[in-house]
Amino acid sequence: MKATATQKYNPYPRVDLPNRSWPSNIIDKAPQWCSVDLRDGNQALIQPMSLSKKLEMFELLVEIGFNEIEVGFPSASQVEFEFTRKLIEDDLVPDGVFLQVLTQAREHLIKKTFESIKGAKEVIVHVYNSTSTQQRDVVFHMGKQQIIDLAVNGARLVKEEAAKYPETTFRFQYSPESFTGTELDFSLEVCEAVMDVWEPDANNPAIINLPATVEMSTPNIYADQIEWFCTHMKNREAAIISLHTHNDRGCAVAATELALMAGAQRVEGTLFGNGERTGNVDLITLALNMFTQGVDPGLNIHDINHLIDVYERVNRIPVHIRHPYAGELVYTAFSGSHQDAINKGMAKYDSMEAGHWSVPYLPIDPTDVGRTYESIIRINSQSGKGGVAWVMEHDFGIKMPKEMHPDFGSIIQDLSDKKGKELKPKQIFNSFESNYLDIHHPYDLHTFHVMKRHSNKKEKLSFAEIEAVVEVAGEEKTITAKGNGPLDAFANAIKENITGPWTLCHYNEHALNTGSSSRAIAYIQVERTDGQKFWGAGTDTDIIIASVKALLSSLNRAAA
Numbered sequence: 311m312k313a314t315a316t317q318k319y320n321p322y323p324r325v326d327l328p329n330r331s332w333p334s335n336i337i338d339k340a341p342q343w344c345s346v347d348l349r350d351g352n353q354a355l356i357q358p359m360s361l362s363k364k365l366e367m368f369e370l371l372v373e374i375g376f377n378e379i380e381v382g383f384p385s386a387s388q389v390e391f392e393f394t395r396k397l398i399e400d401d402l403v404p405d406g407v408f409l410q411v412l413t414q415a416r417e418h419l420i421k422k423t424f425e426s427i428k429g430a431k432e433v434i435v436h437v438y439n440s441t442s443t444q445q446r447d448v449v450f451h452m453g454k455q456q457i458i459d460l461a462v463n464g465a466r467l468v469k470e471e472a473a474k475y476p477e478t479t480f481r482f483q484y485s486p487e488s489f490t491g492t493e494l495d496f497s498l499e500v501c502e503a504v505m506d507v508w509e510p511d512a513n514n515p516a517i518i519n520l521p522a523t524v525e526m527s528t529p530n531i532y533a534d535q536i537e538w539f540c541t542h543m544k545n546r547e548a549a550i551i552s553l554h555t556h557n558d559r560g561c562a563v564a565a566t567e568l569a570l571m572a573g574a575q576r577v578e579g580t581l582f583g584n585g586e587r588t589g590n591v592d593l594i595t596l597a598l599n600m601f602t603q604g605v606d607p608g609l610n611i612h613d614i615n616h617l618i619d620v621y622e623r624v625n626r627i628p629v630h631i632r633h634p635y636a637g638e639l640v641y642t643a644f645s646g647s648h649q650d651a652i653n654k655g656m657a658k659y660d661s662m663e664a665g666h667w668s669v670p671y672l673p674i675d676p677t678d679v680g681r682t683y684e685s686i687i688r689i690n691s692q693s694g695k696g697g698v699a700w701v702m703e704h705d706f707g708i709k710m711p712k713e714m715h716p717d718f719g720s721i722i723q724d725l726s727d728k729k730g731k732e733l734k735p736k737q738i739f740n741s742f743e744s745n746y747l748d749i750h751h752p753y754d755l756h757t758f759h760v761m762k763r764h765s766n767k768k769e770k771l772s773f774a775e776i777e778a779v780v781e782v783a784g785e786e787k788t789i790t791a792k793g794n795g796p797l798d799a800f801a802n803a804i805k806e807n808i809t810g811p812w813t814l815c816h817y818n819e820h821a822l823n824t825g826s827s828s829r830a831i832a833y834i835q836v837e838r839t840d841g842q843k844f845w846g847a848g849t850d851t852d853i854i855i856a857s858v859k860a861l862l863s864s865l866n867r868a869a870a
């Protein structure tokens with residue numbers, strides 16, 4: 311970037327608001343939500359939605375719980391006019407859901423807009439004109455009074471037209487478009503002029519929507535503008551102050567949150583932030599941000615994958631893998647230390663009867679939005695033993711003893727280094743099978759019998775004698791021995807007849823599943839006379855056989 315290029319730009323002016331109160335406020339309740347997916351979202355698509363796609367999106371928005379849905383700009387496009395008619399004529403709008411229609415403040419457009427909503431039960435007529443300095447000078451060549459006249463005439467016509475549709479409950483909405491590019495006192499003057507025409511009151515308030523049509527400043531300045539506006543209005547209780555932010559600087563969510571703290575009551579935006587240029591504010595992120603603060607957003611987002619699915623199909627835009635709350639990778643940890651911390655946090659949370667969510671690196675419980683734990687830990691070459699152990703336990707019920715984690719962790723690290731990509735849980739399990747469960751060389755168990763068994767609780771004595779047939783490098787060998795129990799007897803038989811000395815260092819077992827066909831898994835570590843240690847594992851419906859197999863697995867690995 312050329313050093314001189316910065317001279318092209320002016321810093322955005324600050325608002326003179328010495329006693330601003332919004333920084334001390336919190337968001338403690340959900341705003342009135344309005345989805346503009348079918349209008350602002352749709353008008354920004356490379357390929358706008360077809361009628362059937364619009365219907366699919368409308369159904370989704372109703373399912374999510376939006377009571378106000380901007381369905382289009384019916385006077386500007388025939389498809390939007392027809393879509394609005396279809397919703398009304400086919401009775402597709404549930405009671406309590408207001409259809410919002412956008413129109414410029416021009417006579418023929420307003421009249422056409424009213425034609426589109428004939429027969430509807432509840433409608434918000436949203437009228438706008440641009441008020442910014444730049445648009446006044448560059449686009450419309452109009453002075454301030456002409457802009458006010460345009461807005462007032464539009465407002466008057468909206469009121470007159472509405473009177474012709476007594477079967478419909480109306481709310482009126484006005485937007486000084488490009489509010490963030492307009493002198494604050496002038497935007498207030500225009501809005502008050504419109505309100506003077508509509509004569510709203512606290513029981514029938516007008517919606518005054520203050521758009522960051524282009525996001526031009528840091529979010530605190532937008533919040534200042536909203537607080538200034540709310541505190542300088544002459545008839546505050548007769549207005550619902552609405553926000554409509556775009557994301558040009560990437561701060562639309564923050565700007566909306568601060569502006570809610572500054573007194574706004576309503577938010578317009580889209581699912582996952584679709585919309586003109588960098589998009590409108592993302593309502594899903596906003597709602598889930600509230601949710602993580604213990605505030606009920608009043609929207610059904612418990613199955614975020616379903617929302618993504620419809621959104622991507624209808625808009626033909628993918629949700630980014632890093633998108634807050636929704637992206638494919640946002641509940642996933644690849645780094646070993648993160649995996650370990652998540653593992654410990656989840657174990658603690660699972661062990662508590664009740665309690666607040668507090669798992670490192672996970673600001674939200676993925677199951678609250680319909681995500682499963684399986685996807686939390688994913689394995690690549692940066693992953694640690696903890697992550698591998700987590701996948702084995704959560705996906706396959708295999709709870710390796712902690713001491714075994716480094717052994718299998720390094721096998722998996724080598725494998726993912728070799729493959730150069732992420733390993734799927736099934737590949738990790740296959741590797742466990744081939745490295746521990748399915749190794750039968752040089753020793754393979756053919757038969758195993760416990761010949762005698764005795765235990766005396768009083769004297770704390772137990773005793774067993776076994777006979778086993780083991781294949782050793784292709785040849786069958788029958789071995790017998792005695793020991794404290796069947797495993798000890800088998801270990802003695804192997805040492806005396808086949809391998810020579812070694813030491814058993816670790817033994818662990820657990821059930822793999824329950825019921826009549828329940829299986830068990832045993833883990834054993836042996837130490838060779840040279841001090842090297844080897845882990846093995848074995849599964850069987852009989853726990854004694856599982857442990858014998860685990861012993862042979864570790865000896866096979868020691869012999870390799």
Ligand code: KIV
Pocket residue numbers: 350412438485487488519521522523524554556
């Ligand atoms: O961004 C904007 O200013 C708009 C208005 C029509 C509200 O979409």
Ligand code: ZN
Pocket residue numbers: 350521523554556586590
């Ligand atoms: Zn917009």
